[in-house]
Amino acid sequence: MKKQEKPLDKRFKIAHREALIGVALVIINFIIWYGFAYGLGSAKVEDYTYILGLPAWFFYSCIAGTLFMIILVILALKFLFKEVPFEEKEGGAE
Template structure:
């Protein structure tokens, strides 16, 4: 019988990969979508070019919030001790 902890670990690893893909898509989309213009046409937010603000600053804040929500609702705390049944939380 497979340990339940491996089931949780595999699921959480897949979620982690999805989060990385979302982060990259946000960063790439704003950096090259808004940043691929002539620099004389850039708009600025708080002194930063809009592409930089959205891809690096706002994107980072969004990802921190998203990761906190994912950890709170989708991750399961498990014991690393071998004699336990593996599940502490949910």
């Protein structure tokens, strides 16, 4: 006889989905940072352009990229994440 598997709790499915969203946000952050830091930063120092006294590659990768990611995380939390109760359902196993 095969043992019947219990269906996965809905909370774990939600947590798994939200973990994948978190990983996607990290990958987006790395791509933005890497793209600006090594894309604009690979020029000769004499050819750098400056924004607010900072090299453009640093400003876009570290300052603007961070602000963009903060906004992206806020939007993800507001629209993609769900409130999940931590308590067991009523009438569950004791």
